[in-house]
Amino acid sequence: MRFIADLHIHSHFSRATSKNLNLEHLYRWAQLKGVQVVGTGDIAHPGWLEEMKSKLEPAEEGLFRLKKEYVHAIQEEVFKACQGTVRFMLAGEISNIYKKNDKVRKIHNVVFMPSFEAVEKFQARLEKIGNIRSDGRPILGLDARDLLEIILETDPQAYLIPAHIWTPWFSLLGSKSGFDSVEECFEDLTPHIFALETGLSSDPPMNWRLSALDRYTLVSNSDAHSPQKLAREANVFNTELSYPAIFKALKTGDPVKFLGTIEFFPEEGKYHYDGHRKCGICWSPKTTLQNRGICPECGKPVTVGVMHRVETLADREEGKKPERWHPFRSLIPLPEVIAEALGMSEGSRRVQEMFEMLLNQLGSELEILQDIPLEEIRQKAGSLIAEGIRRMRCGEVFVKAGFDGEYGVVRIFEEHEREGFTTQLGFFTEEMPSSALQSLTNILPITPVPSSEYPYRATMPLLHELVNGTVVRDKDPKPEKESVANPSASGSSILSKLNEQQIEAVRYMDSSLIIVAGPGTGKTRTLTHRIAYLIHEKGVLPENILALTFTNKAASEMQERLVQLLDHRLCQEVMVKTFHALAAWILREEYEALKLPANFIICNEQDRHLILKNIRPDLSEAQIKSYLEAISKAKSYGWETREKVTFLQKIETELPDFKQIFDAFNKSLTRYGLLDFDDLILSVIQLFNQNKKILEKYQKRFCWIFVDEYQDINLAQYQLLKLLVTPETNLCVIGDPDQAIYGFRGASREFFLRFHEDFPDAKKFQLTRNYRSTNMIVEASSQVITKGRESQRLNLWSEVVSNTKLEIYFAPTEKAEAEYVVHQIERLIGGTSYFSLDSGRAENDPLVSGISFADIAILFRISALARPLEEALQRAGIPYQMVGETPLFQRKELRPVMSFLRFLHNPNSDYYLIQLLSSVANISSQVLAEFSTQAGENKSTLLEFLNEKLKQKELKVAGQEFFAQIMQMLQDLVHEIGNHKIIDLIELFYDKFYRESTEVKSKPVQTLKNLARTFATNLSGFLEHTALQTGADDYDPRADHVSLMTLHACKGLEFPIVFIIGCEEKLIPYERAGQVSNPEEERRLFYVGMTRAQHKLILTHTKTRFLFGQRLLSKPSRFLNDIE
Incomplete structure (x- = not known):
């Protein structure tokens, strides 16, 4: 039996999919499209499983049919000419995101199961690993090899096929997060992989370029996110209609049983060529190489597409076929053919009416596109539509390749060609060539009309050229844009991508400077190019450069830009930090001078809230918020300034007892070995004022200082900057007073406006060309x-x-x-x-x-x-x-584990032990706070105090045995903390306290684990990173x-x-x-x-x-x- 199968789709439980992706609509559209076997999609989702069990019943072995009551409700919506058999196969996509061989991998795989019992068993395994309920295609932090192992253990007839293997971001061989071979991904289980899905951005000839793929059967599926997208890619079988027969054909690759694939034009795929969609850059692989992979607009690496990746891994000449290969045909959806022929949009009523009329009178869409004689089509649809289908069948199309997430475009006609035809039904204005009237009843192979008859202007080779190996590439493609300066670039090439205003600012060296730069005018670009210019052209040592930002995102972006301009080693030596990150770094270096504990912890907003609540339990939530805002604002006024004194006098009238609460709050921080966010800068100012030798060390190191978004500076940051800057320092600040928006938390644009008062010799520049927005x-x-x-x-x-x-x-x-x-x-x-x-x-x-x-x-x-x-x-x-x-790291569900980690980092701080025990043991924070006070009186820590009480059997709490186990575990961990990876500590915590909780599988917990893996055993760095994060990050x-x-x-x-x-x-x-x-x-x-x-x-x-x-x-x- 010859039939068509589309085995990779989604359900309405997947995000960004149609609400109509249910079994009834799939049943209807499968008939309209001409598909006999449809993958159900999303078998990992419990909700979809229940829906499938209620609507499907067993049919042939391993396949299912829609129950009669649901068939009756939908079948009248299917034209009689299209009606046929539809079977469902249990299948669905899994997203695997994990780290392997020191690289983050993001792989999509399609999983197939022969029964509902197997699916239930599979879901039970997955639910222990991650959240499978929030999305039909779950994201799991699971190695694809381990996923395959679970599948093999679930059922002997359960299978895995890697999905759209060339897509840059989520695929087996993808350029961004994939592997270089199937073996690297699946290791010892590679023999269990027998088929690969080519995806919308590749076709069989592209895959034939890699001899390593010769042993795999190449399959194609639609990956449909709506029923209407069914069969844009599909597979053609000639075998028994059953689950075992389908997979036997795929395993063996028997050309009699598996007839080949129906393909999307690969150039239409979203990632066919290289480029940057936002920058309007679309490049062939050769052009990308000529530009060293760098986008000339934004200076970042372009997204490498499928063709580039194929060229990189290929070991076979273009046009050559392996010994075992299957035929294919590239099709264009019928509504699109009609739309172009009629010169209308695909969604127009006229196009839809024509589409439905053809389905009603001729049969399913795939039959019309492939098998029905052109003369019959002409009689029903007119000469232009028939000619469009003829050209599509012969691969005579004009194509513009997709890139960086933007679909490519395939065109059949030039505008003037419509003049020779009429779209009135059933009439010609001229005779078509006899070759156009041939009945192409066999699906494959394609026999094209000689291309010399058609003067195409295609940007990619014609599909029949690819099949026959006759394609000729451009021998000397011209780059669309010039490249950005490379790591060994001269000063002139660094400046080549800047406008005149930017160049002036970059080259100016005579004094400090202030750059007034409006939105979208290239602030970061100017700063990073100036840094690169200093190093390349002026011989400035990178370690003498300090670049300060106000957000972690801005710091990351600046570092990314520098990587494109400098050698990686040099980039690491340039210090790019936020003001608070710089202050934290200095305090870690100089903690002894301020008598800070070496392992001091930066507390978050929840900690500040709880500390204040302990000081004044009588305050309402609104009052606590007001006091905390005032405390933060007081600290933003710097160290021993008139403005701070004035603020403290004024705030007493609004918030009674503020001075008393302010002092008590700071004493509590000191007692617990904590600094809050605002203390970081304040403490460094205090350090520099009290120790001139330490100040001089940093003044000498940072001879070149850059400040981004200078209009957002507050008095404390201004004080710190003024201390670092000497008459020998070259200071470059950039910003826009019209974007000063943080006055409510102490920032003042006045520092920007009075820059020339502070630095009389400074030069002023302006950037006025906006590259971001439309006019x-x-x-x-x-x-x-x-x-x-x-x-x-x-x-x-x-x-x-x-x-x-x-x-x-x-x-x-x-x-x-x-x-x-x-x-x-x-x-x-x-x-x-x-x-x-x-x-x-x-x-x-x-x-x-x-x-x-x-x-x-x-x-x-x-x-x-x-x-x-x-x-x-x-x-x-x-x-x-x-x-x-x-x-993220301050969310409620992460507080216990974060308290656990912070306590282990600083076991002398009772605060986090109180928070930890009050959340995982049956003992209140009030009781623990009293114990902490007693411990302090005895010159011991709370941990020591509680363990001694347990040892002397003087402590009675509910769950005494469990509490004793907790205390012993903490005592052991404290003594060997340096030997543990952070991820192991997190796993230990959840295994001990939250083994049965759904919180273990929540996205915040998974994000925390993923971050922990990147820090290995560096707990101090991990905690500092999480403490300095803001909501915007x-x-x-x-x-x-x-x-x-x-x-x-x-x-x-x-x-x-x-x-x-x-x-x-x-x-x-x-x-x-x-x-x-x-x-x-x-x-x-x-x-x-x-x-x-x-x-x-x-x-x-x-x-x-x-x-x-x-x-x-x-x-x-x-x-x-x-x-x-």
Whole structure:
């Protein structure tokens, strides 16, 4: 029996998939497409398993059919010409992310099971490893080899096929996170791998280039995220319709049983060529090599695509076939053929009507595309559609390769070619060649019309050329862009990618300098090129350079940029840190001078909250928050300054007993061997003022100091900087006073504005060309900021031209606002097809084509606005990440394990032992605090005190035996802590205290474990890293998720598409408890949000909004009126 199988799809339980991905719709679309065997997808998800068990019943061995009651409900929606047999195979994709051979691996694998019993057994194993309930395709921190072992142990007929093996990010041979061979991945279990899925970005000839793959059967599947995408790739069998027969054909590769594959045009795949989608760079492998793999726009490595990866691993000439190979055919979906022939969008009513008419009168889509004679198609659809199908069958198409996540485009016709045809049904205006009327009833092999008859302008070789090995590559491809300076570059080449304003700033050496740089003007680029210029051209030693930032993200980005400009060793010698990270580093070096414990710990916000609560149990949560904010602000005023004295006098009128509480709080920190975030800088200032010899050591080392985002500096940071800078220091600061948004926590743009008073000889430069945003966004945001009385009025400009206008949307309620945003996201994500873009301004603009979820950000003034958005996104199945809230390592579920690790790092600190024992043992923190006081009176630690009490049998607690075991375990660990890997300590903790808890499998715990592995036994570094993290650092640019964040958290980021919701009075500018925040700072904050947008900016406001328990009438923000 000849049949077609599509074995790798998803269900509605997978993120970013259609709600219609259920068994009924799969049954319907399988018939419309012409598929007889469909993989169920997502067999690892318990919810999908229950749904399958309720709707499917056994059919042929190992296959299932839809139950009759569900068939009756859907079968009338299937045209009679398409109706046929449909069977389901239990299959699903697993995402494996793990570290192997010192490299992070991200591999997707498709798993197949012969029975529901096997699936249940498989899920039971997986649930012990990771979270399999939040996504149909679970992400497991499990070696792919170990996954295969679990599969083999589950059932003798359970199998694994590596998925889309060439995709850069998530595949077996992917350039970003894959392996160089199947054996490297699966090791001793490699013989159990018998088939490989080529994926949308590769076809069989590309895989034939590697002789190491000759023994594997190449399969193709759709990886469909909606029923309509079924069979865009599929497999053709000629065997018994059963699970064992299908896999016997794949294992043996018998050409009589396995007839080959139906392929997507590989150039259409999202990762066929190399490039940067956001930078508009698309390169062939040779061009990438000529440019040394570096994007000329952003200076980062381009995403290496499938063709490049194939070229890298290939050991066989292009066009050569292995001894064992299977035929294939590349097809274009019928709606796309119709759409191009009619000159309409794929989603138009006319195209859909034609598509349905052809299915109704001729048969399934695959039959029409492959088997039905062209004359029959012409009679029903007209000459142009028939000609389009003929050309597709012969591989006579024009292709533009996909790259870096953007689908490629395949075209059949030039616009002028339509003039010779009519699309009226059943008529010709001219005779087609007789060759076009041949009936191509056999699926394979392809017999093309001679290519000399068609003057193609394809950017990639024709598919029939690839099959026959007649392709001729460009012998001397020209690079689209010049490369960025390489590690051995001269000064002139380092400057070659800078504009005149940037070059002036980079080359200036006569004195300190201040650079006023608007948003998107290349601040980081200028700073990093200046650092590279100093080292390459001026001979400055890298260890004499200090670059200071305000966020961990900015520091990481600066280091990444330097890697592209400098030798790796030199990069490591340049110190790039945040102000707080620099202070922590200095304190670790000089702790003895301040009489700090060597293993002092940086406490987090939860610790500060608990310490204050212990000092004043009578304070409410709101009062504690106010006192902690005031404590932090007091410390931001530096060491022994007039401003600090003034603040302390003023705050006493607002917060009674503040001075007393402030002193008690600091004494508690000292007692527990803790420093809070603000103490770091303050302690270094104190150190430098008290020890001039230590200060001189750092002054001599850091002769060249850079400060990014100088407008965000506070008085304490200013004091530290002034201490480090001497008359011999060259100081370079860069920033934009119009983006100063942190005044509420002590930052002051006045330090930027008075820079020339502090450094009279300094030179001022300006950067005014915006490379990020379109001219319309630059103009609109400039209108907002220049209306402010404190604006610097930089004359910003952009050459990025777009027909996409800024949009302001008015919604009746916050729920309607959220639904509008979700609808716009769905429209943007679905607005691109292979031939054309759907109608609408956004979709017609090439700047917003190929959008992914990761390209979209939704911004708001306060986090309380996010709830309706989250609900709407969840209903739509749109994946999102919430950024800027509680940092990951401060979340409630991680507090016990973090207390455990912090205690082991500093066992002399009773604080974390109290937190640990109160969470895992049946004893209250109040009782433990009393014991701690008694221990202090006896000059011992709490650990020593409790162990002695247990030894003397003077301590009685509930669960006495378990408590004694805990104390003995802690005592043992303290004495041998340096011998343990952090990951082992974490595993020990959860095995001891949370073995049966679902928290062990939560994403935060898995993230913690993954980070721990990178620090090995360096517990001090691990704890410092987690302590210095902020909520904004949780943003993951690699996640294909929409980003939700506050306007403050979005600083330093950029997105092609930005929504700013809640553009209303009392929100923007924000009014708290009847008091309006600094209106000029609020204006700057709105400006920062607007300038995050690269290509499209949408501002929304509502008539009414439910917020803080009441329905409020809203007015549009005053800032909207400034936009002309």
